[in-house]
Amino acid sequence: MDYNRLAELLFPDVTETPEEVEARYPERDLPEGAKVTRMGPSPTGFMHLGNLYGALVDERLAHQSGGVFFLRIEDTDKKREVEGGVQLILETFRNFGLPFDEGVTENGDKGKYGPYRQSQRAAIYHVFAKQLVQRGYAYPCFCTEEELAEMHAQQEANKENFGYYGKYAKYRDCELEEIERRIAAGESYVVRFRSPGSIENKVRHTDLVKGKLELTENDQDIVLLKSDGIPTYHFAHVVDDHLMHTTHVVRGEEWLATLPVHLQLFDVLGWKRPKYVHTAQLMKMDGGSKRKLSKRKDPELALSYYYQQGIPVPSVMEYLMTLLNSNFEEWRRANQTAPLDDFPFSTKKMSVSGSLFDMDKLHDVSKNVISRMSAEDVYDSVAKWSADNDPEFHELFVRDPEMTKQFLSIGRGGKKPRKDLALWSETKAYMDFMFDELFQPDYSGMPERAKADAKAILTEYQDVYDAQDEMTVWFDKVKALAERHGFAPETKLYKKNPEQYKGPVGDISMVLRVAICGRTNAPDLYSVMQLMPTEKIKARLAAACEAL
Structure with a gap:
């Protein structure tokens, strides 16, 4: 032949000739040990968790070593390509904060090793x-x-x-x-x-x-x-x-x-x-057995799902790192406020068998991530998410930005921050009582020991409440109210002689909490009341009296 x-x-x-082509792609000038990785998705119109899972490995290997991470569009299968598929890829990775050094962009190619679309090569x-x-x-x-x-x-x-x-x-x-x-x-x-x-x-x-x-x-x-x-x-x-x-x-x-x-x-x-x-493949439990995440069965495989549900990008990235490296959670416990990029990622710590995806675990990780965020960041994220996904709540949320940010600041920071939110979509239920338009009180949470006195307590408290009181003065008034109605002004007194009192001072605080917030679980009551006009507080106390 x-x-x-x-x-x-x-x-x-x-x-x-091959030699002439090679000459156009010289060796990269990089430090010794620098890794060059690429993400090569196809523009099929569907970006899934596996894309992000692999891209996170690519990005860490490259940037942790002082190397290059680039985006190449593998569009040789025209039958599977959809219109707008490339744009979706770019938007998705931008939303998840993946910093490409080279590759396809909205404005053409960035880098000396293109074209970065296989259809152009x-x-x-x-x-x-x-x-x-x-x-x-x-x-x-x-x-x-x-x-x-x-x-x-x-x-x-x-x-x-x-x-x-x-x-x-x-x-x-x-x-x-x-x-x-x-x-x-x-x-x-x-x-x-x-x-x-x-x-x-x-x-x-x-x-x-x-x-x-x-x-x-x-x-x-x-x-x-x-x-x-x-x-x-x-x-x-x-x-x-x-x-x-x-x-x-x-x-x-x-x-x-x-x-x-x-x-x-x-x-x-x-x-x-x-x-x-x-x-390793991403798996999930289905009954008593594991199976691969499926596009048909599992909405959480699509990356669009996380934004729709309001799961913060940092939460998704942090959770994926728990799947990717077996020592990540131990590192996080020792470095609670360190940025994710500080974690020394290693392929040696990656799972050989399938990684089990657990939505409950993701939510737990997300609560920790959100608890470390500033109130300003939480406000910006919820404002953006609600504008796209819950416009009615969005209007209320951004109506008084200062009040909203102060509310989100309650219990934030310190060694034991509150961990109420796992999803941005939970913000509405978390703070709905701050808005009269959403306030639907449930008075059934009144403590049993205080029910007989609740109406009298609420009536009297309307006269003693003063928005100018500092926290200690505010609580002293609550304790005095407790004592007048036969409740222990100090928890330790109740514990020492429970038969002498109807209940502890906490029962009185709970009566006020349920009346003002319409629920038993809400952030620090004094801080919440500081954000409400006096008229609103007294109106809610009166409404609770009426309901009781």
Whole structure:
């Protein structure tokens, strides 16, 4: 076979050499040990948790080592691409705060190693496909869909491995004259890789998560270029990762089955293999068993779900880190206020088996994250979320920003901050009693021991309340009120002689809390009352009396 003649027949318009292409992609000038990683999503219109999970690994590996993290759009499968898909990718990663150093942007490409869309790199792939043909590692295949289906059926009947290989590689050794005749006749063809492998051989490889692997060598003549000249993922990512000098490829463990193909391509092309990081799949409990998160069954797989539910981005990122590194929670306990970027991420601490996604655990993490945020940040986030998701509450929430921020400040900070909120969507129920439009009191929480005296307590308190009182004076009045109605003015007195009192001073505080807040659970009562006009407080006390 005259491979040079075949290469010219298949690629008559390719005049650039591999060496000339390589010259356009010089080695990166980076510090020793710096890692180059990439995120390579497809614009299918659906961004899922797995995308973010892997991207977080990419970002940490690159930026923790002083390296480069870039975004490449892998849009070679036009059948799956949707309009606006690229924009969705950019918006999603921007919303989650992932800082790309290079890659696709709204205004074109940023960086010297583009184009960063695979659909714009066809000429580059053809240069290296031509080289493989010249070296006898690629050839045209004219199989029709019907022939491939027939081959598959025969393999199934014979209980043989599926695929295009060995005796089933119909056009592997096709004569040049026949190839010329078929092309002249206008027959459609793909360009296949001529695999030098055998399933009798094993490939040894060390994955940075899975450890030492022994895999069956690839013997499949996979498609490199489809009939329209567009490359498959297998070929495109190998070429791109080499030219862009990607050092670490992070992807889900479902890609392990094709790893021998990719390693073989790197070897045949004479290129250094990148290190591979195959992340464990995200699982969830379904009854008593685990299963993979599903696009069809699990709304939480979609990244849009987290914004709709009002789960803060820092909470999602922090929770994902608990799944990614087994020592993260221990580090967080020792570094409660440190930014996430300070955590020393390591692939050695990543789970080998499936990571269990637990929404309840995410909510617990989120409560901690929100408790560490400033009232200003909480206000800004809830204002933005409510504007998009609950416009009626939004109007009330932003009506008096100063009051709202002061309310959100209650119990915030210190060693034991309040942890009332896990989602921005919970803010409405948390502070609805601050707005007359939302106030729906439930007086059933009045302490049993104080019910008989509640009306008298509330009536008398209307006369003694003074908004100018400092906290100690305010509480002294509550204690005096308690004593006048037969309740212990100090909790310790009640504990010492419970038979002498109707109940502790806390019962009186609870009567006031239920009357003013309409519930038993609310932030510090004195602080809440400081944010309410005196008329509102007295009106609520009177309304509670009326209801009782």
